[in-house]
Amino acid sequence: MDIKKTPKKLNVKEKYRLMTRDLAWEPSYRDEKEIYPYVDYEGIKVHDWSKWEDPFRLTMDAYWKYQAEKERKYYAIIDAHAQNNGHLNVTDARYLTAIKLFLQSISPGEYASHRGFARVGREFAGVGPQVACQMQSIDEIRHAQTQVHAMSNYNKFYNGFKDFANQRDRIWYTSVARSFFDDAMSAGPFEFLIAIGFSFEYVLTNLLFVPFMSGAAYNGDMATCTFGFSAQSDEARHMTLGLECIKFMLEQDPDNIPIVQKWIDKWFWRGCRLLTLVAAMMDYMLPKRVMSWREAWNIYGVENGNALFRDLARYGIKPPMHWDDVEKSIDHTSHQIMLGLYQWKFGTAFHSWTPTASDIEWLKEKYPTTFEKYYLPRWEYAIAQKENGGEYNNFGLPKLCQTCQLPCLFTEPDDPTQLAHRETEYEGEKYHFCSDGCQHVFEQEPEKYVQAWLPMPSMMQEPLKGDLAAWMEWASLEPTASGEYANSEDKANFEKWRKQVSTD
Amino acid sequence: MQIDVQTVNIEQKNQTFSHLKKRFGDKKIPSRYQEASYDLQAEENLHYRPTWAPEQELYDPNLSKIRMNDWYDLKDPRQFYYSTYTLNRAKQQETMESNFKTVESLNLIEGMPDPVLAVAQDLLIPLRHANYAANMNNTLVCGYGYGTVFTQPCVYHAMDNLGIAQYLSRLGLMIGDVESLEAAKQDWMDSDAWQPLRRSLEDLMCVRDPVEVFIKQNFVLDGLLYPLVYQRIVDQNLVEQGGSGISILTQFMTNWYLESKRWVDSVIKTMASESAENKAVLEEWIDSAANHFTSVLLPVAGLAVAGNQADELVSEAHDELLQRAKKAGLFK
């Protein structure tokens, strides 16, 4: 070869190919199957890994440069937030419930994604997806960490933040998110990528990070808004990875199509069930609202989702199986979840409340066909109980869905007056589900879902044996962090501090 | 109503999160490293067994022969979490960018003696494939290791290895355009000097014990390769022969090795001091791998220096490695 040849100017695509694709080699001393033992067992056929299209072509130098800039901006904002008592800028302390739920449930999910993407970044047999997944892995640990750092300042002043690590593994509602990520991580590499990269990132994270974070800003929480938007800017890369991955699988072999379809069906449903918590956050926990869950769903679910599935139709992919059930549930789920959280508020490490008069007006306007008819009467009943010196609690333990782990509190898609409840018998045991979607997921892989750790039954077993107080201690459920917002220390402190800093 | 939130002084309820209080007490405010690293991985009530290996747990400390009572003892002395890691690398990246510009604008490659360029081509450019293997190996450790303080630096280390492979690729493009990379790949695949290393890396990519991979890749192989190639051959031999330009372009590698070996040594020291069993396992891995990789690197060194000097340089690197092992409490 000719040393000192003047280098040609390479375009970005060619340069990126040389900097990543070209690094790998075809092993000849060992069999590929020994190096990539898990790449076949799901039945996905890949004939040519080099057909993988890299969506964003970031080499490490550019990655370090731009990510460092994002980090500098982010930490400047949360440092200022901490130094200037930024927590007192939030609209009111009800808002904190949303970010407590976020830290307890979503941040551990970010961490799980980090580990999961490291695994698939090692298990895929092509260097293109390897590098893309590794980059997502390092981004995801960023998200977990920036979230913990943002919450750290709130933890100094409010209840419900300090035990998130223990609560991640022990509380009933955090199990909803953890079972989702555990489910993805215990699946094979291709299914993991559909679960997180495609269904969660592409179809669903916009619903979590865009309108909710815009709402955080609107409610004066620049720390949360900033980690949200800063994270979502990485998600833009991740979503594109998810979409590229699905196109890659579909283009490699027609036999992959039914497998991918099955995963889309499953993970779309799993994701929508998980996001019912976000629905409650948006409709009930933001004191000032940017948009309703229904409006967010129309933009990021219906409009964007339809665009995506119209695009994928050319491969023979159909919209997810339970799409219609999700659509029918949108006007109901936030109310159902919030009523559930409210009646089990002795067992949540955040506060809940009954909607105020102005909340009720807003909910009526945003949910004209459902709120007043089905949910307002129940809220009014709870409000009346409170006014009579009572409290609206349900000390019966909820029956949890074997698949999504939410309490079975949802209604039939076509009859909002009927609680939905499904049962399947498997090897002599009866399993309960909140919906057709969750029952379907179970029946595809019963041997997996029978393993699910269900927080409620475990409370009845050794060593707790039904001792509610012992269980609450075990799950770090302190009375100061639970229960009615109106009676909470958080509310009293927030109002006291706000008074100290306010001048008429 | 006006709010002036900056003036008020209000009392804190909690100094820190409970899991950090349990570990470090609450006398001191925890560092951002501690907040970002300790107890982030799920510990119990994991829902499902992996479908890819049902005999394993989703996070499984038993994937390794090394046993730790608390994997969070393996802290990173650099205290890297994403932000500190990224800011550090961004700074180094800026220096490297200006190094590349300097070499380019002063035409340093053009003016370099041919034998120096030949060594750069034959020895350095094929190494980008070795960095790819190191990237994969560290990704495995991050994915399957136990406890965030041990696994988190491995994803950084994986990305660093990718970065190094890319710096080497840029060097190749500077000295011989795309043909440089093609020739280097040909060497990596076929030439006798590289086959023992390529074979060893393919073997290592089949190992599934995350700590074994960590030890053999980050301690043994890198602990021989970087002192041999970057500290001795590039920074001494090539510089003496008029190859300072090459040394400027491998500055990242030299500094990175010095920085990251503190971390690697500290992990080994902590594991070794945990138990006699750990110590025995580590000694067995290091002893066999050090001998093996020393012989593997001999023909690689031979690409740059004559036979007996290669022997000498390789055995110096081997001694240096064993010194590090001794300082970490092994082989005593």
Next chain:
Amino acid sequence: MSKVFIILQANEETRSIVEAIEQDNPDAEVVHEPAMVKVQAEGHLVVRRETIEEEIGREFDMQELNINLITLSGNVDEDEDALTLTWNS
């Protein structure tokens, strides 16, 4: 036809970028929401480096978009000169 979109953080740096996008996509619709700005269009949207450079009066690397990008929708094609978003239906 389906809508593609790009959402940027609302700040000084992105003002000019949004203006550049508007110039290159006369049919695009710009929606302002708290802390963010969304630019959407039917089927196709292009973000061009040259136009941004004219707006900001300095060199611009397309990858700088990452710093202020919140999210996007559509099939992505990025090279040194432009970022294109499309839906094929």
